[in-house]
Amino acid sequence: MSNIHFQCPHCRSRASIRTSEEMTLTMREITYQCRNPECGHTFVVTAEVSRTLSPSAMPNPNVLLPISEVVKARLMRQLELLPEAPQR
Structure with a gap:
């Protein structure tokens, strides 16, 4: 899986992909987790063609x-x- 890099919207630290699920032929939901242990935010990004x-x-x-x-x-x-x- 290629990595689309995202920063945590709260602390601006780099986030890592945890899961990626194809929802349709042109859309995926990607779950990210902040790498900053003091933050720990987990969030979902929708990627669509x-x-x-x-x-x-x-x-x-x-x-x-x-x-x-x-x-x-x-x-x-x-x-x-x-x-x-x-x-x-």
């Missing part, structure tokens, strides 16, 4: 994510540069 920056070459039909507005605008500009298809 919010948008697509580069489309998958193996898309899952059960995953519906919006394309980033910046990427969408770039794709539209690229389409404007394409020559028109010959008419039949």
